[in-house]
Amino acid sequence: MSVVGLRCRECGRAYPAEALHVCEDCFGPLEVAYDYVAIGRALSRAVIEARPMNIWRYLELLPLSAPPTLGFDVGGTPLVRARRLGEALGHRELWVKNDAVCHPTLSFKDRVVSMALNKARELGFDTVACASTGNLANSTAAHAAAAGLACYVLIPDDLEAGKVMGTSIYGPRLVAVRGTYDDVNRLCSEISGRHPWAFVNVNLRPYYAEGSKTYGYEILEQLGWRTPAHVVVPMASGSLLTKIGKAIAELTKLGLVTSDGTTKLHGAQPEGCSPIADAVAAGRGIIKPVKAPRTIAKSLAIGNPADGPYAVEAIRASGGSAAVVSDAEIIAGIRLLAETEGLFTETAGGVTVAVTKTLIARGLIKPDEPTVICVTGQGLKTQEPLVAVMPPPPVIAPRIEDFESLLAASG
Amino acid sequence: MATVRIPTPLRKLTQGKEEVAAAGATVGELLIDLEKNYPGIKDRICDAEGALRRFVNVFVRDEDIRFLQNLDTPVKDSDEVSIVPAIAGG
Secondary structure, rough: OEEEEEEEEOOOOOEEOOOOOOOOOOOOEEEEOOHHHHHHHHHHHHHHHHOOOOOOHHHHHHHOOOOOOOOOOOOOOOOOOOHHHHHHHHOEEEEEEEEOOOOOOOEEEHHHHHHHHHHHHHHEEEOOEEEEOHHHHHHHHHHHHHOOEEEEEEEOOOOOOHHHHHOEEEEEEEEEEEOOHHHHHHHHHHHHHOOOOOOOOOHHHHHHHHHOHHHHHHHHOOOOEEEEOEEEEEOOOOHHHHHHHHHHHHHHOOOOOOOOOEEEEEEEOOOOOOOOHHHHHHOOOOOOOOOOOOOHHHHHOOOOOHHHHHHHHHHHOOEEEEEEEEOHHHHHHHHHHHHOOOEEEEHHHHHHHHHHHHHHHHOOOOOOOOEEEEEEEEHHHHOOOHHHOOOOOOOOOOOHHHHHHHHHHHH | EEEEEEOOHHHOOOOOOEEEEEOOEEHHHHHHHHHHHOOOOHHHHHHHOOOOOOOEEEEOEEEEHOOOOHHHOOOOOOOOEEEEEOOOOO
């Protein structure tokens, strides 16, 4: 395997590849360092293409020191050519990367969790844990159940019913915390200082976050080993956007993709919680945290985003942009994707679709430039905001006359 | 004296202690007092200009001091102050 160790992204200090996530000197985030010469020798398009269609086909670019022992069928989700959505938005080459159907818990979090839990096992942990807005909770609980690991999951107390049931069914120790996601996150940081558990997005975060790169690798491979002109990414912590940028940079450096180095990264946030987009708009590198997020896109309701500064940097360096949309636009985005492509995404996906519409309208995305919309979660999990706008079906007796009169009435 | 909760990355400087006591009327004064007893700790938390480093969060009574008065946030003797790495979650 090709992991050299961990390195501080801020000051460069090196650390061993253990359960560490913060630099002792400067509190900067630790990142996995790789031997890219060795990776270059081991990987080619042909080698990757000969492997099963899951995230492990990119094993050399992932932070394990031994072959995976769980999460074998994660990833390999469809890249859908979205012709009808494109027609609706006035665009000729739109694609949707659809992790609403990721195995096994229907969001891109299965990628990061399978990475983190494999690492947790490698490092000898018997208990895993996370702070989550829902999707991560689902995935951590499911993978822990399948792996026979003990599991603690902490969530805010206002999550959607589908996200809660989609966690508790797997039998973890599930705890709802009165407060925002940021409150839950701080609590988990403090718990991780006291209990010897593998918190996937705290002390295992360097490994966990690398799993997001597979979403980017798959996009490039599915485009025929080419880079798109634009990628529109939902932003919560900002990690997915930075890791898609890293995936593009890595495959370019390894010569695996045809790239002119001009893929623009665009960030999407809801207007009730947009600290990263606000920093981009203001030309600031510093993130002003949002104290009380208010949005139907609960999976993006992170007021104090860990990777915010890096997401801002990645957007700027790529020549991309960021935009915010209202709750009404989010719902319209969900419905548009469903009615044009037959894909039901959660509220975060509605944000991404709506922001794509905005960026096309502003001329920041041109109609003939290949553009990938990141759909990272499943609509069945976040039905609450739709109940008010989707009318229930008419009910009739089982008689042909009733059906005919209904048809006549509705035209 | 206020109680200060020390995160794992700083515990080498506090001889492994998870909580320590510190005196001061503001968060800034608290950090100066901490530095006297645990040399080196202030530089880890603040940058060369004396401002809070960008990947450190400090909470007084569970409130992020960036929503209060930053390093000038008042601290009472009964308060709990938490120093928490910003890099987590998402």
